[in-house]
Amino acid sequence: MTVQRAYAVTVCSLVAMIATTALRHVSNRLVGILHGCLATHTTYDEATAWSHHTAASAA
Numbered sequence: 001m002t003v004q005r006a007y008a009v010t011v012c013s014l015v016a017m018i019a020t021t022a023l024r025h026v027s028n029r030l031v032g033i034l035h036g037c038l039a040t041h042t043t044y045d046e047a048t049a050w051s052h053h054t055a056a057s058a059a
Contacts, residue, residue: 033049
């Protein structure tokens, strides 16, 4: 295996790992939001569910 091929395989592996981690993070967040809605018998509200993200990005 050439150095370039080994590097490409390593980069692809890292990208796949990062993408998997990001998807796991988002899915865990969505499950948490669903749990909150079911526990409090409320409907989904995007402004409430993601309010901490919009406040952080506005600062």
